[in-house]
Amino acid sequence: MARGLREAVAELAPAMREDLERLVRIPSVAFDGFDPAQVRRSAEATADILGSAGLGGVRLIELPGDHPAVFGQVDGPAGSPTVLLYAHHDVQPSGPEELWDTPPFEPIEKDGRLFGRGAADDKSGIVIHAAVLRAFEGRPPVTVKVIVEGEEEASTENLPNLVRGNRELLEADVIVVADSGNWRTGEPTLTTTLRGVVDCVVEVRTMELPVHSGMYGGAAPDALMALIRMLATLQDERGSVAVAGLTSAPWHGVAYPEDAFRTEAGLLPGVELVGEGPLSERLWTKPSINVIGIDAPAVHGSRNILVDRARARISLRIPPGEDPKRALDLLTAHLEAAAPWGARVQVTRGNPAKGFAAPTEGPAHRAARAALAEAYGREVVEMGSGGSIPLVPALTETFPEAELLLLGAMDDRSNIHAQNESVDLAELGRATLGQALMLERLAAGG
Ligand SMILES: [Zn+2]
Structure with missing residues (x-):
């Protein structure tokens, strides 16, 4: 059967590319100020693609005041496990188009990669799920549910409601979140940790008015x-987070080489890295803190006055196991204690998002490791993510028994959220084969 699947997936390459090109052409930006009709169009195209791939009962889930998600289900043999496949059909805005080498919403292939906004994040996930169904000719060996939502990039507020409000619909033994990818092209990877994130706005006042x-x-x-x-007290001299009481965890997966990091981050020559300890730990399992905005008089038009009030937004990334409310309490207390000269301080707390650490010894992880190794012809590595996927904690809280896998076809060159986003078309095929082989293994009991 494995040989048959390999051939089936290889034959699907043109269809996968067609699906992806169709989706990339739709500028499904779910942010305020962008046309919501485009997000609906991408939901409809997603539904059409999944339906033609053999998913049953495909329908849009309408969320009050929000962009539609797509759901469908196809039952496997009696007694087989249920696997929920996740992706999102909304995309980041393109940003300044002049930074792109090709038009962002026009799919263009160069050297085996398909360029365009959303080609990787996360329309590749939709294409993989559809291709897996096609590879099984619409009769997968397990019960497959697919949920593709439409506001992942724009808002985190409604996601928990989508999950909790559709608990029975989404319930599964295994959840596959295809919104991640591989450490390096051709190196099969499971993402096993996500950091959480909290933020706050701190306002400082010293006078009634400027003088x-x-x-x-x-x-x-x-x-x-x-x-x-x-703000200067938030990091120590080496740039490590100086907020007392925050936890961190060791990292056991892939080691991030410093020279690759410097290049990928675009660091200027001679600029030092901040923080301490292995780079993977600093990025994935330790906290990091940054000032992401300041309100103060602009340089242009500034006058010789003493500024009476100023404020800043602070973003704190927290390790996978950290409680976001506790982290915000610690940050707030730190800021209040750091105020010099009796300055008045007011801290307004933002939305907390929890991190995630996958238990990696369950049957689904075993099946995924074996299946991906077979599809790619090399051992699976584990990586973390410094960013968060708000849906993941919502899923693990609602379905604590389910095993959650984070994978996909993105790679180190995908440039997600930035200009010239792309996906490797061969990687798309390998990821599809890996996922299909995994479903077979799950059907066979791991
Ligand atoms: Zn994404």
């Missing part, structure tokens, strides 16, 4: 200097 810096400067503290001193 003349010549008359009062030297004795009256300005709010911007006070804020800068507070």
Whole structure:
């Protein structure tokens, strides 16, 4: 059967590419200010592709005030496990088009890679799920449910409702989140940890109003200097997070080489890395903290005054096991304690998102490791993700018994969220074969 699947997937290459090109042409940006009709179009195209691949009962799930998700199901043999396949059909905005080498919503192939916004993140996931169904000619060896949602990039508020509100519909033994990918092209990878993230806005006030810096400067503290001193305490001299009480965890998977990281991050020559310990730990299982916005007078038009108020948004990435509410409490306490000169401090808390650490010894992980190794012809490695996928904690909280796998066809050159996003078309085939072989193994009991 494995030989048959390999051939079936190879024959599907043109259909997969056609599906992907069709989806990439739809600018399904779910952010405010973009045309929501395009997101609906991509939901409809997704439904059409999955339906023609053999998924049954395909329908749009309408979410009040939100973009539609797509759901369908095809039953496997009696007694077989249920596998929920996830992807998202919305995409990041293209950003400035002049930074792209090719038009962002026009799929174009170069050197075996298909370029276009969403080609990797995450329309590749939809194409893989459809191709897996096609490889089994619509009769998979397990019960397959597919959920493709339409606001992953734009908002995190409604996702938990989608999951909790459709508990019976989505219930499964194994959940495959195809919104990740491979460490390097051709190296099969399971993403086993995600960091969480919290943020807050800190506002500092020192005076009733701005005043003349010549008359009062030297004795009256300005709010911007006070804020800068507070922000500077968030990291120590080496750039490690200095908020007391935050946890971190060791990392056991792939080691991130420093020279590759420098190139991928686009660091200027001579600029040092911050933090301490193995790079993989710093990026995946330790906290990191950054100032992501400041409100203060702009340089253009600035005057000789003492600034009376200033504020900043702080983003704190937290390790997989950290409680986001606790982390925000610690950050808030740190900021309040760091305020110099009796400055007034107000901290407004943002939305907390939990991280994720997969238990990797279950039958689905065993099946995935064996299947991916067979499809790619090499051993599976484990990597972490410094970013978060808000849906994942929502799924694990709602379905604590289910085993969750994070994988996909993205690779180190996919440039997701940035200009010139792309996916390797051969990787798309290998990822599909891996997922199909995994379903066979799950049907056979792991
Ligand atoms: Zn994504």
